Amino acid sequence: DVKVTQSSRYLVKRTGEKVFLECVQDMDHENMFWYRQDPGLGLRLIYFSYDVKMKEKGDIPEGYSVSREKKERFSLILESASTNQTSMYLCASGREGGYTFGSGTRLTVV
Amino acid sequence: QKEVEQNSGPLSVPEGAIASLNCTYSDRGSQSFFWYRQYSGKSPELIMFIYSNGDKEDGRFTAQLNKASQYVSLLIRDSQPSDSATYLCAVNKNYGQNFVFGPGTRLSVLP
Numbered sequence: 001d002v003k004v005t006q007s008s009r010y011l012v013k014r015t016g017e018k019v020f021l022e023c024v025q026d027m028d029h030e031n032m033f034w035y036r037q038d039p040g041l042g043l044r045l046i047y048f049s050y051d052v053k054m055k056e057k058g059d060i061p062e063g064y065s066v067s068r069e070k071k072e073r074f075s076l077i078l079e080s081a082s083t084n085q086t087s088m089y090l091c092a093s094g095r096e097g098g099y100t101f102g103s104g105t106r107l108t109v110v
Numbered sequence: 111q112k113e114v115e116q117n118s119g120p121l122s123v124p125e126g127a128i129a130s131l132n133c134t135y136s137d138r139g140s141q142s143f144f145w146y147r148q149y150s151g152k153s154p155e156l157i158m159f160i161y162s163n164g165d166k167e168d169g170r171f172t173a174q175l176n177k178a179s180q181y182v183s184l185l186i187r188d189s190q191p192s193d194s195a196t197y198l199c200a201v202n203k204n205y206g207q208n209f210v211f212g213p214g215t216r217l218s219v220l221p
Contacts, residue, residue, distance in 0.1 A: 043198065043211040058208070090153055098144050101153040
């Protein structure tokens, strides 16, 4: 089974902090994605990557950046956390045939 | 028009009945269609994918695709209380590997 591991299940950060969310997959997938999920808004794509050192903006990239230095690892960075970035963050990896999601990181910015 | 639309529900069906979940999409170039199930507090898990017009069956699940009508559905036969979850439709964008998710339909199967 494909495993997508997100480093933290719950995080609480202060406004203005730099936040790193880590995601690691073990199936050699080229494609990796970061989504956030909010009640009433569904899953929204923040950034995705098709290969090492490659990144593409999704639908809501503002306030976020990403890093993919190794194929298995895709990091989401909140440069200066704000309260409107309080959300569930989901990482996914996959190829044709669908994604596998990590278990999610519930981030609260206070 | 939203890219992927689903009725939010909740859709309530009695145990043993057929649950029918619907999804419409706006991008005529979409080629790949996926159904995910998400239990409360959990991450989405892939149930089925379909690429071609028609029906695709996997156990109690059947995905149906009609590209002319830009419509994809998921049928769950012999619904069980354990099927109670939110079902997300996902459609690829612009022939790519980037997917757009619908808002999800909450299904409740009543014992």
